[in-house]
Amino acid sequence: MDWETLARELAVPSDAKIVLLVLDGLGGLPVDGRTELETARKPNLDALAARGACGLTTPVLPGITPGSGPAHLALFGYDPLRTQFGRGILEALGSGVEVGPEDLVARGNFATLKAGLVSDRRAGRLATEKNARLCQKINAAIPSQRDIETRLYPGKEHRFVARFRGEGLSDRLSDADPQKEGKPRVPASPLAPGADRAAAIVNGYMDAVTDLLKDEPVANTILVRGFSKFPSIPSMAEIYRIRPAAIANYPMYKGLARLLGMTVIDVGAETSALFDALDKRYKDFDFFYIHYKKTDAAGEDGNFAAKVAAIEEIDALLPRLTALGPDVLVVTADHSTPAVLKGHSWHPNPFLLVSRFALPDEVTRFSERDCGRGSLGRFPALQVMPLMLAAGLKLKKFGA
């Protein structure tokens, strides 16, 4: 019997409020002997660690570096090895792009092509306004490819979502993105029988766009990846009998939340906006997923100091969260993003759970190494949801 089946059998509604604060990419690696978390001054996180039970979660499997999609799925109790879908669909849903059951979507970047090689995968982090103008130009000039309606939806900086609307398009395509700079463009390749037509349409479209942009100084090509169609997945409300809300600013996380049936509470980019939204909607839901992006963004940039600052920034605002007195409060991450790696990593995530029914351990600082000595030990992220629901008395007894 798997967790979903068990949860459907055992979940019972309760009044308890659960808050899951995800500090994206929180875990790190040492510079001069200390990780970002060990370096940061974060009295509020440390106080929570001292009050609660701590541990380390494994996002997917030891040694496996997860993308944001699988890492978040695990936190919400969906087995990331069984529930997979392209990041394109998440980005599209999060951006508010209307996606129908036959649509093929993907996420993309404007990029710079020089002498036949991709010299900058982000086109110098293009201005968001310029991105919007380019998408408009492309949509006007290239409204379709063969009988398929094509459309780009601008995102932030160099990012966009591409939608291919028409019947019979497979999403079993490799990324049309060399992933690294200094390499030539690569076409999407079919990964399954029947995906040839989708590959031809995508590649034809990308060639047409590159031709259209040939005189642009920086954004003179596009890269597209994460092809996906609309997946069907049971909602958190259905499985856990909770009323879940997501407080997030970035499209991808809002998209994932929508896919799992959470109500998405849109917020601005300021960190305080997360807590404004929580205050305002606290009475309306019993499960809150709050997503904080700055820790991951700084890690991806390889900026150790910025990541330390991002930790200190969220820490300073935590009293706004604890003042609400949630019955269950978890602070953790989806995956690690050590600044020294400039990207996601396979390392486990620091985890703390504060509740009347969690046995406090001896951990008094919230860090990778301190949490490693916590009473919860090391456990799969897939078990975060059962632990939170249990502490909220939202799971009845299994068997007599």
Next chain:
Amino acid sequence: MDWETLARELAVPSDAKIVLLVLDGLGGLPVDGRTELETARKPNLDALAARGACGLTTPVLPGITPGSGPAHLALFGYDPLRTQFGRGILEALGSGVEVGPEDLVARGNFATLKAGLVSDRRAGRLATEKNARLCQKINAAIPSQRDIETRLYPGKEHRFVARFRGEGLSDRLSDADPQKEGKPRVPASPLAPGADRAAAIVNGYMDAVTDLLKDEPVANTILVRGFSKFPSIPSMAEIYRIRPAAIANYPMYKGLARLLGMTVIDVGAETSALFDALDKRYKDFDFFYIHYKKTDAAGEDGNFAAKVAAIEEIDALLPRLTALGPDVLVVTADHSTPAVLKGHSWHPNPFLLVSRFALPDEVTRFSERDCGRGSLGRFPALQVMPLMLAAGLKLKKFGA
């Protein structure tokens, strides 16, 4: 390959004596900073912890609160997620009720009905003698329902086992028990096609009994739950090649032991009776399961002090057990029953294993938090049986 298959392949008889002492519901939560175990004075348990290897076991899955059945199954090496049966069958077998392959059994309570609502689910914890008289009266007045023979077997206080004897009765019925006080009686509902007839018979019987008891001052209705038929399950002797005995006082645990093919050694309610039985039968078996109920009972009553006292009571008698010098001694629990929760919980169980072949760790006190630092770490209760058998040299090498 699952554990059962592996055990059948590797198990070999040996002279080693294994004792598994289960302190039911042992784990707790703090009151004024200390759990029941941390509060109790228990020099003998602490000495065993110091001599042995310690850890924490997860009964079923993190966050899942197990009933006694699944929790014990895991301890005996039977996957609780794959092996399920109603508690009624356990209670019936434990009470010595003869159960045939076509019988439907359930466990029940006498209860108090006032103004159409169940005001006391336990009829004021009815005197056991009164219970016996009422069952006799009911069995005489209502010997059958339609063509089905009906019979109540009195247990302790307000408890009884109900047996419905006849062909084609399904056990896929919901509990005929509102579970909470202040609610009206609820009928058993069919949970599967073909269970309608069983539901109608059970509900008709319960109405007839309630009518018969209408002038009783306290015990004027019955509640019935845990409908089950006789399951078939391979015995511990067959899988592990051991000669197992159970020393227990409560029906449910004796029932489970019988279901797994253990020889049940009946004992009285005094704690010393457990050790009298062990002394007397020590030469006859090589695996002893000893069940101590008082820790759980006190936890269920929310009585922290009584639970502390129950721990101290068993601790004081432990020299009688260690004097026998078992080759393998495990002290653990089936599940936690924190007094603050007044019921089972999902928290892991303290575990200690003493044997010539167990590596002692640094743990010197037997408690939830101390065991959390033990060398065995946190592991599924399903691995307790392999660890005990291994330490008793009752498992041969896997592969060449």
